[in-house]
Amino acid sequence: MSEIGATMLAWTLPAVMAALAIATALGIVRLIRGPSMPDHVVALDLIGTIFAGVITVYAIRVDEPVYIYASLVLGLVLFLGTVAIGYFLERRAAR
Template identity: 40%
Template sequence: MIETMLILSLVFFALAIAVSVYRIIRGPSLPDRVLAMDLIGVNLVSGIAIFSILLGTKAFFDVILLIGILAFISTIALCKFIERGVIIEYKRNR
């Protein structure tokens, strides 16, 4: 019963990722696309965690941590780019 629920949840996460990819392609604005990319990262982390539970291993925890950190940093960088137009500002002394 538990395995069936885990597989069903993996299917739902795959559908959520597919809907997010559609939002990235057809998104009306850039912030909607950034939010969809963040949603893909969250769903991917959740899907890998469920897959790890399904296999009964702890081997994927490093992958989950890496994807979570990269998704967070990319969301922050894209939001900063939308707000200011640059990600890293250099101050010049002249």
């Protein structure tokens, strides 16, 4: 049973990495194309969130839990960035 599981995990990790890479590529297309400023922000936010996932998958792959801290910090920084940009957009429009 554990043999099957180990094999399955060994196949799953690269495939999941590939899926997340495709998702990042789609996000980058939206980032380049997005007509308005908030569209760019949404695309960047999505890419950052996907990256938090990529880091975690990598942590599982190399069996090194320390990397999970990185995704925690990435999540925090992303949120602050989004809030700052939203605030900036509203202030600029109000003037």
